[in-house]
Amino acid sequence: MTGGSSPASLLAMWTDWSVHLAMAPDKQLALAQTARDHWLGWMTYVMQGCPEHPDTLPILPQKTDRRFRDESWEKSPFAALAQGFLLAEDFWDKATTDVPGLDPAHDRAMTFVMRQLLDSVAPSNFVATNPEVLARTVQTGGANLQHGFTRWLRDQQAKRQTTNTARVGTDVATTPGEVVFRNHLIELIQYAPTTDMVYPEPILIVPAWIMKYYILDLSPANSLVRYLTENGFTVFMISWRNPDSGDAALGMQDYLDQGPRAAFDYIAASTGAGKIHTAGYCLGGTLLSMTAAAMARDGDDRLASMTLLAAQTDFSEPGELSLFINESQVSFLEDVMQAQGYLDAEQMMSAFQMMRSNDLIWSQMIRSYLLDDDEIPMNDLMAWNADSTRMPAKMHAEYLRHMFLHNDLAGGRYSVDGHTVSLRDIRVPVFGVGTETDHIAPWKSVFKIHNLCHADVTFTLTNGGHNAGILSEPGHKRRHFHIHTTRDADKTMDPDDWVATATQQEGSWWPEWTAWLAGLSGVPAPAPKITKSLAPAPGTYVMME
Structure with a gap:
């Protein structure tokens, strides 16, 4: 009934906000003045006949707001509806922000909740108040609404708005390779070399287990794995098992032991490599940083470098995902997960969608159910996004508590094998990647690795979001990035100073990363053959529903 909240x-947040607002006469007076100004501005605009010139608008929509971009919204009475709604949004943003005495976490959460409530009642969401929908209805004689309702019924039955028609191993996850190692939690894939000579240091990629691994091996033209093999690297990838209720007791220690640690041991033994490059994506990068810290603590020097792709190690400013992660919420989720043994994909995906509800919920519903636009063809990224996974109860609870609630890893309080680890023990070169519009791992949060380890950090800030920014294959249009290396002795600049110092380049950041890896690698040698195979890539775990 509560949708996992x-x-x-929620009651504590609403009470905190309402009581403090009631005790803040200056804030009330400021809001009354805002309401007056908005009302007078809107009335003047309407009485003038809703002129189309931008200088006459009472308020301009944000650049990222696409709801009212169609020219039909510039005509009366729809222009008046759009302007009234935007003014209401502005008022409630001010009403839920900077309330004296309000807990900062409740301040941010109230602003977020109010934005979600207003998004749900935007005039663009309804037939009678959306000029685009009305025009389409007249044009088709109502067929758009009939078809949209049929589509809605179908989607409700399927419990998803897209159908994953991409075939894993045929359309996506197609880079040739073999599963060379398997335990209960992972299959380790070794990819076939495509060059005669390869660098002696293999690369181990640790993806997040919140989704399937092949985000980094999509279609052949959009595969980071294929790009690495084409540039002379031996690549190993962890493919995580999709857990079920029987895996409820698996914790972060299990994921570390059966994940990166087991992969390290196999790669070192099978290839004879003394050093191994590593890369971790999102949650996989957080786990990789724990592994690197434990290796440094224990004197294990097999790590050649560490790359963090949109991965957080300091959760003091983790973005909107943390707005509702508090003791009450985590305890509530623990009760939910105890009953079913895991957190299912529906519960996770709804949280991510709410952070960009205009783009990921309402706009898609308008296109599909009201405008009856043709369904967007399933591309490789959409196919991956529809192929979701579950999270074991114990692991997810530990992750929320130790990272989001207590920030133990950055604080040097996180334990591996019963003893604390410190990221400051990490001495190997680090390559970090943040993305400009990341709503899951904000780049300024990812940037904090600079002050957490004693290592030279090469950091890249690329345009795009959490996924699209990482999938930045060469040749992709409208790509650019900033890059700068900060030496261990000089790591004092903040993110804004870093942007002012960094060099901006056009194109993909992938070539810069492979050049960085090559500079830390030995002399290329003849490519080894894969001598062991438990199954051809992409393996069996990725097929688990």
Whole structure:
């Protein structure tokens, strides 16, 4: 009934906001003045006949707001509706922001909740108040609404708005390779070399287990794995098992032991490599940083470098995902997960969608159910996004508590094997990648690795979001990035100073990363053959529903 949200947490937030607002006469007066100004501005605009010139608008929509971009919204009475809604949004943004005495976490959460509530009642969401929908309805004689309703019924039955028609191993995850190692949690894929000579240091990629691994091996033209093999690297990839209720007791220690540690041991033994490059994506990068810290603590020097792709190690400013992660919410989720043994994909995906509800929820519903636009063809990234996974109860609870609630890893309080680890023990070169519009791992949060390890850090800030920014294959249009290397002795600049110092380049950041890896690698040698195979890539775990 609550959609996975703690009622106690929501009630505490609403109470904190309303009581403090009631005790803040200056804030009330400022809001009354805002309401007056907005009302007078809107009335003047309407009485003038809703002129189309931008200088006459009471308020301009944000650059990222696409709801009212169609020229039909510039005509009366729809222009008046759009302007009234935007003014209401502005008022409630001010009403839920900077309330004296309000807990900062509740301040941010109230602003977020109010934005979600207003998004749901935007005039663009309804037939009678959306000029685009009305025009389409007249044009088709109502067929768009009939078809949209049929599509809605189908989607409700399927419990998803897209159908994954891409075939894993045929359309996506197609880079040739073999599963060379398997335990309960992972299959380790070794990819076939495509060059006669390869660098002696293999690369181990640790993806997040919140989704399937092949985000980094999509279609052949959009595969980071294929790009690495074409540039002379031996690549190993972890493919995580999709857990079920029987895996409820698996924790972060299990993921570390059966994941990166087991992969390290196999790669070192099978290839004879003394050093191994590593790369971790999102949650996989967080796990990789724990592994690197434990290796440094224990004197294990097999790590050649560490790359963090949109991965956080300091969760003091983790972005909107943390707005509702508090003791009440985590305890509530623990109760939910105890009953079913895991956090399912529907619960996770809804949280990510709410952070960009205009783009990921309402605009898609308008296109599919009201405008009856042709369904967007399933591309490789959409296919991956529809192929979701689950999270074991114990692991997810530990992750939320130790990272989001207590920030133990950055604080040097996180334990591996019963003893604490410190990221400051990490001495190997680090390559970090942040993306400009990341709403899951904000780049300024990813940037914090600079002050957490004693290592030279090469950091790249690329345009795009959490996924699209990482999938930046050479030749992709409208790509650019900033890059700068900060030496261990000089790591004092903040993110804004870093941007002013960094060099901006056009194109993909992938060539810069492979050049960085090559500079830390030995002399290329003849490519080894894969001598062991448990199954051809992409393996069996990725097929688990």
